[in-house]
Amino acid sequence: MEVMTKNLLTIALATLLFTLVGCGEKKSTSDAQLLTGAVSIDGSSTVYPITEAVAEEFRKIQPNVNVSVGLSGTGGGFKKFGRGEIDINDASRSIKKEEVELAESNNIHFVEMLVAYDGLAVIVNPANTWCTEITVAELKKIWEPEAQGKIKKWNQIRSNWPNEEIHLYGPGTESGTYDYFTEAIVGKSHSSRGDFTASEDDNVLVQGVSTDKNALGFFGLAYFEENKDKLKLVAVDNGKGGVLPSLATVRDKSYSPLARPLYIYLNSKAGEKPEVQTFVSFYLDNASKLVTEVGYIPLTDEETAAEKAKFEEFIKTHSAAK
Amino acid sequence: MEKLFSLNHLKDKAFLITGVISTFFGLVVLAIFLANIMIEGIPRLSLDFFTSLPSRRAENAGILIPLIGTIWIMVLTSLMVIPFGVAAAVYLEEYGAKNKLASFVEINITNLAGVPSIIFGLLALELFVRFLGLGKSLMAGSLTLSLLVLPIIITSTREALKAVPRTIREASYGLGATKLQTIQMQVLPSAAGGIVTGIILAISRAIGETAPLIVIGAMLYITSPPTSPMDDFSTMPIQIFNWLSRPQKGFIVNATAGIVVLLSITFVLNGIAIYLRNRWQKQVKW
Numbered sequence: 001m002e003v004m005t006k007n008l009l010t011i012a013l014a015t016l017l018f019t020l021v022g023c024g025e026k027k028s029t030s031d032a033q034l035l036t037g038a039v040s041i042d043g044s045s046t047v048y049p050i051t052e053a054v055a056e057e058f059r060k061i062q063p064n065v066n067v068s069v070g071l072s073g074t075g076g077g078f079k080k081f082g083r084g085e086i087d088i089n090d091a092s093r094s095i096k097k098e099e100v101e102l103a104e105s106n107n108i109h110f111v112e113m114l115v116a117y118d119g120l121a122v123i124v125n126p127a128n129t130w131c132t133e134i135t136v137a138e139l140k141k142i143w144e145p146e147a148q149g150k151i152k153k154w155n156q157i158r159s160n161w162p163n164e165e166i167h168l169y170g171p172g173t174e175s176g177t178y179d180y181f182t183e184a185i186v187g188k189s190h191s192s193r194g195d196f197t198a199s200e201d202d203n204v205l206v207q208g209v210s211t212d213k214n215a216l217g218f219f220g221l222a223y224f225e226e227n228k229d230k231l232k233l234v235a236v237d238n239g240k241g242g243v244l245p246s247l248a249t250v251r252d253k254s255y256s257p258l259a260r261p262l263y264i265y266l267n268s269k270a271g272e273k274p275e276v277q278t279f280v281s282f283y284l285d286n287a288s289k290l291v292t293e294v295g296y297i298p299l300t301d302e303e304t305a306a307e308k309a310k311f312e313e314f315i316k317t318h319s320a321a322k
Numbered sequence: 323m324e325k326l327f328s329l330n331h332l333k334d335k336a337f338l339i340t341g342v343i344s345t346f347f348g349l350v351v352l353a354i355f356l357a358n359i360m361i362e363g364i365p366r367l368s369l370d371f372f373t374s375l376p377s378r379r380a381e382n383a384g385i386l387i388p389l390i391g392t393i394w395i396m397v398l399t400s401l402m403v404i405p406f407g408v409a410a411a412v413y414l415e416e417y418g419a420k421n422k423l424a425s426f427v428e429i430n431i432t433n434l435a436g437v438p439s440i441i442f443g444l445l446a447l448e449l450f451v452r453f454l455g456l457g458k459s460l461m462a463g464s465l466t467l468s469l470l471v472l473p474i475i476i477t478s479t480r481e482a483l484k485a486v487p488r489t490i491r492e493a494s495y496g497l498g499a500t501k502l503q504t505i506q507m508q509v510l511p512s513a514a515g516g517i518v519t520g521i522i523l524a525i526s527r528a529i530g531e532t533a534p535l536i537v538i539g540a541m542l543y544i545t546s547p548p549t550s551p552m553d554d555f556s557t558m559p560i561q562i563f564n565w566l567s568r569p570q571k572g573f574i575v576n577a578t579a580g581i582v583v584l585l586s587i588t589f590v591l592n593g594i595a596i597y598l599r600n601r602w603q604k605q606v607k608w
Binding site for chain 2: 040042048049051052053055056058059063065066067068069070071072085200201203293294
């Protein structure tokens with residue numbers, strides 16, 4: 001009896017050992033496992049800060065995986081993505097038809113995962129009592145290139161607004177925020193009047209609007225949240241009444257057109273690599289915390305869970321198809 | 323007073339003053355620029371700044387990766403460009419002085435020197451990154467920069483070879499040396515000072531280049547320094563550019579500190595070039 005127990009114990013131990021060794025050889029994707037390899041990412045400069053933050057945190061748990069994050073812009077990134085040159089593309093819009101075709105012609109399958117929302121706030125000075133909501137058409141009238149030197153007074157925009165000068169503030173023309181605002185409002189990216197106070201430093205804009213009664217400006221919602229006491233938010237009316245930007249209205253898409261979703265796209269071939277899988281899974285798990293830190297609006301818990309499920313399903317179908 | 327200073331005297335004085343102002347204008351601008359950079363950048367320099375990885379938080383970010391990238395670029399570019407550049411110059415100066423091919427090549431080298439660096443970037447993107455499949459690796463980057471500085475090395479080497487007196491060559495032939503022996507044992511050693519100076523100046527130009535590297539896709543966030551020529555990379559000027567484009571004040575300070583480092587590297591290289599030139603000039607007496 002005693003011998004048998006001993007034997008059984010030995011067998012049990014041996015099995016356990018073999019299982020452990022086996023695990024090591026298979027490179028299971030558990031977090032405790034130290035992976036090697038590389039994850040190459042490119043794309044939108046808007047999504048870049050999120051991906052950069054994720055990569056920086058990821059390095060703490062997987063120091064041997066080389067993550068590279070480029071910023072060729074969403075379109076530039078999709079070109080590389082469609083040729084299979086990169087594993088993941090950061091995108092501030094959905095993939096276009098031609099880009100899908102390029103990917104398909106190279107036999108690349110992909111999955112789109114939502115990682116955050118980007119919202120823009122239109123703001124005025126707290127002493128401004130008249131402007132509580134503004135329509136998209138009025139914003140266009142103020143910001144379009146033709147307005148330069150012409151639209152100078154508040155009452156030119158709405159007749160019951162005061163006969164006082166309007167002072168405009170906005171992010172520098174090099175910023176993605178400016179591109180996005182002009183595209184959503186004027187209808188053409190990178191096209192607006194030039195006679196406004198522009199600064200790449202959002203703090204300068206906050207300072208400007210908070211000390212100027214006749215100011216009107218726009219910047220990322222996160223900056224408003226940090227300076228609530230000094231600024232007043234303006235509701236934006238896109239035909240359905242004024243909507244104030246908030247976590248809720250951005251998430252339910254009623255704050256339009258000044259909010260947009262941000263995505264990452266994963267290439268199926270890259271998805272087979274354990275280091276890429278671990279990275280994406282880490283990305284989705286940690287995005288909400290890091291997104292807030294870099295100034296965007298995180299997904300709801302349900303949305304995160306849904307994106308995670310989509311990712312796992314994608315990995316499963318593609319490893320099964322192999 | 324009118325007797326002492328005629329109109330011509332006044333003109334003379336005015337010309338002198340204009341000349342002095344013009345001379346010092348550039349220097350004053352440089353001094354203001356340097357002082358500005360130093361005041362803002364030097365306090366940020368610490369050991370951590372040299373050993374830290376990039377970070378989204380300005381105070382944690384460092385230049386380890388771009389610094390190593392810059393050193394890689396320096397070494398690889400030198401390895402590729404020196405043999406080609408010097409050999410081409412020797413051919414053009416010593417062998418092909420009068421043939422048509424050489425004058426054709428010569429015109430093109432002059433043209434090449436005048437091509438804006440971003441064009442080299444575009445060429446490299448198609449040729450090295452895509453066609454040769456090198457990706458945005460150190461290899462692609464240093465090939466790009468090699469093309470860019472090749473004309474500089476060829477031109478400066480030719481100047482150095484030209485400065486070697488004809489008599490030295492004739493004496494060498496007179497002693498029965500072949501052309502190769504003459505070049506190897508007399509001409510090249512005599513011209514070495516000028517050649518090395520040209521090489522160093524070319525390399526310091528290469529490490530300061532930003533545009534062509536951004537075009538090939540080296541504007542990157544990477545989590546570990548490159549360990550082989552096929553790895554992705556970043557360099558100092560790219561890191562500085564990246565930091566400058568960020569809105570937070572802390573990154574601007576980082577960028578100025580980065581500029582201090584890059585300027586120091588360039589000054590040291592130029593210093594070595596001047597030192598070598600002086601040393602060789604003293605050694606070689608014709």
